[in-house]
Amino acid sequence: MNFHHTLKAGIAILFIFIAGAVTAQIGKPFIHDPSTIMECEGKYYTFGTGGGGLISDDGWSWNSGAVRPGGGAAPDAIKIGERYLVVYGATGGGLGGGHNGRILTMWNKTLDPTSPDFKFSEPVLVAQSDGVEDNDAIDPGLLLDPNDGRLWCSYGTYFGFIRLIELDPATGKRVEGNEAIDIAIDCEATDLEYHDGWYYLLGTHGTCCDGANSTYNIVVGRSRKVTGPYLDNMGRDMLKGGGKMVLAARDRFIGPGHFGRVVLEEGVEKMSCHYEADLDQSGRSVLGILPLLWKNGWPVAGDNLREGTYEIESERRGYALELAVDFVRMPGRMRGFNRDNDEPVKPIASQQLDDVIQTWPAGNIGVRIGDYMVRPHQRWTITAVPEAGGYLGGPYYKITIAGTNRALAATAAAEVITVPTFTGAPEQLWRIDQLTDGTYRIMPKTVPDSNEKLALVSSGDSTPTLAKFDMSSDNSKWNFRDH
Amino acid sequence: MKKKQKTMLLTAIAVMFTVAGLQAQTGRAWSQHDEAVARDTVRSIDRYFTPATKAVKAPDEEGFIQRWLLLEPIETAVRSNTIFTDSYLRNAFDTLYFQNQFTLLPRDGETVKVGGRDLTWHALDSKLFNVKLFRFAYGLHKPVYGVLFWAVTVINSPVEIKNVRLSAGSNSASMWWLNGEEALLLSGDRRMVMDDGLSHRLTLKKGRNILRGAVINGPGMSDFCIRFLDEQGEPVKNIQISCE
Numbered sequence: 203m204n205f206h207h208t209l210k211a212g213i214a215i216l217f218i219f220i221a222g223a224v225t226a227q228i229g230k231p232f233i234h235d236p237s238t239i240m241e242c243e244g245k246y247y248t249f250g251t252g253g254g255g256l257i258s259d260d261g262w263s264w265n266s267g268a269v270r271p272g273g274g275a276a277p278d279a280i281k282i283g284e285r286y287l288v289v290y291g292a293t294g295g296g297l298g299g300g301h302n303g304r305i306l307t308m309w310n311k312t313l314d315p316t317s318p319d320f321k322f323s324e325p326v327l328v329a330q331s332d333g334v335e336d337n338d339a340i341d342p343g344l345l346l347d348p349n350d351g352r353l354w355c356s357y358g359t360y361f362g363f364i365r366l367i368e369l370d371p372a373t374g375k376r377v378e379g380n381e382a383i384d385i386a387i388d389c390e391a392t393d394l395e396y397h398d399g400w401y402y403l404l405g406t407h408g409t410c411c412d413g414a415n416s417t418y419n420i421v422v423g424r425s426r427k428v429t430g431p432y433l434d435n436m437g438r439d440m441l442k443g444g445g446k447m448v449l450a451a452r453d454r455f456i457g458p459g460h461f462g463r464v465v466l467e468e469g470v471e472k473m474s475c476h477y478e479a480d481l482d483q484s485g486r487s488v489l490g491i492l493p494l495l496w497k498n499g500w501p502v503a504g505d506n507l508r509e510g511t512y513e514i515e516s517e518r519r520g521y522a523l524e525l526a527v528d529f530v531r532m533p534g535r536m537r538g539f540n541r542d543n544d545e546p547v548k549p550i551a552s553q554q555l556d557d558v559i560q561t562w563p564a565g566n567i568g569v570r571i572g573d574y575m576v577r578p579h580q581r582w583t584i585t586a587v588p589e590a591g592g593y594l595g596g597p598y599y600k601i602t603i604a605g606t607n608r609a610l611a612a613t614a615a616a617e618v619i620t621v622p623t624f625t626g627a628p629e630q631l632w633r634i635d636q637l638t639d640g641t642y643r644i645m646p647k648t649v650p651d652s653n654e655k656l657a658l659v660s661s662g663d664s665t666p667t668l669a670k671f672d673m674s675s676d677n678s679k680w681n682f683r684d685h
Numbered sequence: 686m687k688k689k690q691k692t693m694l695l696t697a698i699a700v701m702f703t704v705a706g707l708q709a710q711t712g713r714a715w716s717q718h719d720e721a722v723a724r725d726t727v728r729s730i731d732r733y734f735t736p737a738t739k740a741v742k743a744p745d746e747e748g749f750i751q752r753w754l755l756l757e758p759i760e761t762a763v764r765s766n767t768i769f770t771d772s773y774l775r776n777a778f779d780t781l782y783f784q785n786q787f788t789l790l791p792r793d794g795e796t797v798k799v800g801g802r803d804l805t806w807h808a809l810d811s812k813l814f815n816v817k818l819f820r821f822a823y824g825l826h827k828p829v830y831g832v833l834f835w836a837v838t839v840i841n842s843p844v845e846i847k848n849v850r851l852s853a854g855s856n857s858a859s860m861w862w863l864n865g866e867e868a869l870l871l872s873g874d875r876r877m878v879m880d881d882g883l884s885h886r887l888t889l890k891k892g893r894n895i896l897r898g899a900v901i902n903g904p905g906m907s908d909f910c911i912r913f914l915d916e917q918g919e920p921v922k923n924i925q926i927s928c929e
Binding site (some may be wrong): 526529570573660662665 | 767770771772817832850852871873878880881882883884885886914918
């Protein structure tokens with residue numbers, strides 16, 4: 203299939219599934235046990251069980267094509283310096299198989315299989331299990347400790363303990379004399395992360411490989427030391443089965459497992475996983491990418507924005523994005539005091555678009571931020587634009603005044619306006635990322651005549667503009683209120 | 686409490702509410718003179734303003750501009766601030782009230798004729814970060830409700846500063862022009878909040894820049910606060926403010 207066929211297939215699939223308002227990735231994102239997503243030379247890669255993996259040009263449309271030799275199960279990947287270290291389990295193992303697993307590492311300068319530099323080094327054995335002991339050496343996960351540069355690998359399944367070993371970040375080999383440490387039970391597909399003074403051990407709990415009946419879910423414990431103990435929010439040690447939920451089934455996606463974390467920039471993080479079954483795609487196992495939030499020091503899966511009609515609320519003061527048009531009063535006034543409270547009450551109709559649209563200018567209309575009054579000039583419909591592509595984890599959206607085709611657009615002066623008709627121009631397309639604190643960043647796909655990456659920002663309580671995103675400022679953050 | 690007492694108390698509360706409601710309604714809506722005001726015959730603006738001098742005047746620590754030429758209020762028929770839509774305001778501010786309204790740089794004490802009345806410009810330094818127009822009018826025994834104020838100031842910048850934004854808060858609606866170009870409209874029944882509305886990116890010229898504003902209000906307090914913010918959102922303070 204050439205690129206155009208692939209594109210058409212991707213668009214067709216997207217048209218089918220976008221109507222459900224929430225989708226996994228588009229294309230053919232079929233994978234089991236995906237490794238942490240790596241970006242390499244402008245493309246995204248993830249490897250899965252059985253060899254191979256997925257490639258994406260934009261992070262939204264995924265198709266097979268990644269190359270990983272060695273077969274086996276559940277790899278992970280990490281970039282160290284200018285090289286990529288890939289780790290995998292050489293045997294399938296599992297509940298019904300043998301448990302004499304082996305963990306191997308190998309390097310590559312690039313993940314692009316078409317590059318002349320693409321060549322994996324010879325795999326190096328870093329851990330193994332003998333098939334009898336309380337461990338099955340598969341499902342590895344890697345952490346390069348940002349504090350001291352030490353490289354750690356967790357591995358294991360339900361067959362005994364999850365273990366932790368230390369690797370040499372220069373060679374990918376096991377540190378000489380390093381003894382494995384038991385850090386958890388009752389999970390598999392572990393991954394280690396560091397955040398804000400804590401080490402986090404994410405594991406997949408439940409049963410895999412049973413399609414729509416898989417009970418897989420992702421749980422977490424944390425520790426001040428990489429070696430543990432990893433405790434959940436109730437203080438239970440993961441060595442005793444503890445774990446706080448990060449992601450369970452949702453919508454039409456069943457059995458999430460194999461956590462991976464991607465930090466795009468401060469405040470913008472994604473988590474990858476696979477769902478054991480996407481009920482809209484024959485119950486096949488698919489790649490999932492979701493915003494990663496941090497709440498009270500715990501990671502939790504966020505939500506890719508659902509299509510719908512919302513108030514777009516500025517986190518700065520709580521005012522709402524609105525058209526700069528004349529405010530149209532609703533009929534009636536305050537009832538007054540000392541009236542008969544036994545008078546029958548009756549509902550008053552909400553103001554409708556037809557009540558006000560004739561008062562709006564026909565051409566471009568400015569945008570401001572004001573008191574939210576549930577009025578038509580403050581109600582925005584967010585709709586995915588399938589043909590516009592996407593970014594890591596999501597599609598581009600159009601943002602239109604509900605009931606109209608009037609669309610929010612970026613201007614060459616780095617301001618925002620609305621144009622009377624959505625045309626699909628890139629300045630009318632918006633990237634929407636949920637941030638680590640649960641609020642959202644809204645960015646135009648492009649700013650005309652500019653290469654700058656700008657976001658929708660509140661420059662004042664009542665004034666929106668485009669400016670550089672700043673996670674430390676509420677000016678850069680928005681909420682989508684469905685009410 | 687006995688039933689009779691309770692009934693009397695409720696009746697009393699009802700009467701109090703009624704009276705208070707009427708007073709508040711009257712006071713909020715229109716009255717320029719209640720009894721307390723009528724007794725306050727010795728008025729002054731000294732608590733809020735000092736006369737502007739020739740001395741160099743910088744913005745305050747937060748960048749607020751405190752030196753202004755203020756015109757005594759123009760009386761309007763505005764009885765409620767709910768009418769301040771964008772269209773209404775554009776019409777109100779486009780109306781010519783006095784000659785050279787959009788170009789005049791008045792002198793302290795100069796008068797203009799509006800609707801047959803002579804109104805005087807006052808060159809003042811606000812003692813506060815904001816300019817309390819209500820107190821300006823009240824202290825001069827001028828109308829305080831249903832009023833339109835004009836304000837002008839001169840900003841001297843030692844260098845050209847690009848991508849600044851005019852930051853305004855006003856009670857109630859207001860419009861602002863920098864060097865003759867519209868910079869910002871704050872519409873609606875608005876309370877004064879620092880950094881409420883910001884202009885698009887502007888350029889402060891090297892040398893003299895004239896900032897002009899109009900604030901309209903029906904009932905209630907009138908005031909405004911103005912500063913410039915740079916590209917990083919920090920106040921612009923390396924400028925000098927004068928009335929000449």
